[in-house]
Amino acid sequence: MSDKQNNPLPKILGERFKDAREKMGLSIEELANKAILSNSQIRQIEGKEQGAFYSAAIKYSSAQKVAKILELPEDQAFDISQTDLDHDSQELKEQKELKEIEAMLAQKMINELQYERPSLIQKIIGKQTSAQLPLQGIEVPQANRPKSILKRSVFLLILIVGIGLCYWLLNPYFNVS
Template sequence: MSDKQNNPLPKILGENFKVAREKRGLSIEELANQAILSNSQIRQIEGKEQGAFYSPLIKYSSAQKVAKILGLPDDQAFDASQEVVDDDIQALREQKELKEIEAMLAQKMINELKFEKPSLIQKIIRKKSSAQLPIQGIELPQTSRPNPSFKRIAVLLVLIAALGLGYWLLNPYLNVA
């Protein structure tokens, strides 16, 4: 367990933030602009939304900034005596576990596709070369493509032939002088 989990951040007293904001006559949007935060971050500090911050520490430091703007003392903005681990820290743990499970499932799907349906991978990512894919070093079979310069040369030769034929057909009329 890290120090952050042993010593959780103080609980943010969201209702006090709301009361202080309303006493100053500020809307959520106005306070967000002053604090350089989003409306949803202000709502989360006030306890109405979840997930607007990347980490509990960022939420706490943002709440400190908002408290300073509102003139809210620390003892009214935060409850340091609360011994329960902050809900955001628990949510972060669950989110990390969920990401680990998603990664394991994705790896399992990749392995199944790699060995059972390699052409499906090719369709999914629409690559037609044997270049290594960014997914666990999967290599696709190389497919041949017509060389684009060959097409250009063929068109150029047809144009030259058409000019030559046109010159040959028009030549008797051009030397009439």
């Protein structure tokens, strides 16, 4: 696979963006406001700064938006024959590797929790009945809740009977004529 297939984004011709902006009489701040971007992102599109975008794809789509505002045709704003590979290609590769590592670690943690520490899963989920984890559809057995509703009902019934009995026994003393 060639480098062009790894990162098909064309190179942004920053000087042309700057020339078009100056020709329209716009400052970096004015263009940033029109494009709803930061000043440093405009500077990066013009080639003066680095690191204002999360990825090459976001930088490219932002540059397309700025090119439309500046009425700069795509063939003048971007060099389709060249791609900006050096930094961005390595960054994309590292991001992919990082996601694979995160997925493996998450799976390992889920397996450990499922088989070795189900009580910890109960704490995380915060429920006392069986619950399904969103990842991998793992069913987690959990301890049954104590039958607190039955206990409360019996307590209330005894309390009502006790109050009724007290009223019945003490009623003759309160009905003094």
